[in-house]
Amino acid sequence: MTELYHAGFSTCSQKVRLVLAQKGIHFESHEIDLIAGEQHGEPYVKLNPNHVVPTLIDRGAVLIESTLINEYLEDAYPENPMLSADPAERHATRLWTKRLDQTVHPATGVITFAIGPRAMLLEQPAEVREANIQAIPDPVRRAARRSVIDHGVQAPEFAGALHVMVKLLDDMEDALGSGDWLSGPAFGLADAALLPYVLRLDQMAMTPLIESRPRLCGWYERVTVLEIYRIAVEDWFLEPIVEMFRARGEAAWGEVESLLHA
Numbered sequence: 001m002t003e004l005y006h007a008g009f010s011t012c013s014q015k016v017r018l019v020l021a022q023k024g025i026h027f028e029s030h031e032i033d034l035i036a037g038e039q040h041g042e043p044y045v046k047l048n049p050n051h052v053v054p055t056l057i058d059r060g061a062v063l064i065e066s067t068l069i070n071e072y073l074e075d076a077y078p079e080n081p082m083l084s085a086d087p088a089e090r091h092a093t094r095l096w097t098k099r100l101d102q103t104v105h106p107a108t109g110v111i112t113f114a115i116g117p118r119a120m121l122l123e124q125p126a127e128v129r130e131a132n133i134q135a136i137p138d139p140v141r142r143a144a145r146r147s148v149i150d151h152g153v154q155a156p157e158f159a160g161a162l163h164v165m166v167k168l169l170d171d172m173e174d175a176l177g178s179g180d181w182l183s184g185p186a187f188g189l190a191d192a193a194l195l196p197y198v199l200r201l202d203q204m205a206m207t208p209l210i211e212s213r214p215r216l217c218g219w220y221e222r223v224t225v226l227e228i229y230r231i232a233v234e235d236w237f238l239e240p241i242v243e244m245f246r247a248r249g250e251a252a253w254g255e256v257e258s259l260l261h262a
């Protein structure tokens with residue numbers, strides 16, 4: 001029996017669901033409402049002491065950290081392999097996922113909260129919003145969350161986060177010069193890991209950053225026509241949230257563009 005604690009719109013959840021779908025693993029779904037702060041609730045933090053999704057329960061083991069969950073799935077379910085047998089290609093995959101964990105995921109958090117759910121959070125009673133910020137166990141992340149909710153795109157963290165993403169897109173564009181996929185001959189762990197982050201930029205109306213890079217654009221089109229994309233990502237979208245992200249992204253695009261050229 002496999003169970004997944006996750007959120008429909010969360011990048012880390014999307015990347016795990018992509019691997020579960022590629023491997024044909026069915027799971028019992030437990031959705032965690034991140035805006036309401038369910039990730040900080042007593043029952044959930046017993047599973048995931050970092051107060052984040054996703055958490056996978058498989059064969060009795062409780063597994064956290066999305067990159068490591070995906071590696072676990074590759075080990076435990078070797079059918080439909082998503083990691084090349086070639087050691088150098090395995091290294092290349094892990095270089096992407098390491099970078100994602102170290103810089104891309106935190107940068108995406110800054111960009112997302114500065115643009116997307118910020119208005120919803122500002123509408124919450126101040127004590128609810130503050131309690132949810134205070135509950136974030138990592139002090140760096142907690143400070144960044146407070147800063148972007150207070151200052152939006154003008155938060156000091158925003159411009160640096162944007163440049164992390166631009167550099168990522170540039171490096172993906174270069175890497176895709178030598179093949180259709182990022183770490184081997186077929187859709188693999190690096191593609192599953194990176195798709196949600198490119199998608200998030202697209203959903204926040206930063207589409208020109210993708211369209212201006214033809215190989216990246218081709219890769220994005222290749223991934224988003226896959227059946228597993230529909231199952232693992234699109235089917236979990238909530239239309240009002242998609243519309244809200246796009247509208248807020250469009251409203252912020254002028255400011256984002258000037259930071260890109262600064």
Ligand SMILES: N[C@@H](CCC(=O)N[C@@H](CS)C(=O)NCC(=O)O)C(=O)O
Pocket residue numbers: 010011012013034039051052053054064065066067101105136
């Ligand atoms: N390193 C963790 C990061 C997980 C993470 O940041 N998850 C986000 C959603 S993508 C989350 O649960 N955020 C809740 C919050 O920020 O309060 C992983 O890869 O699993």
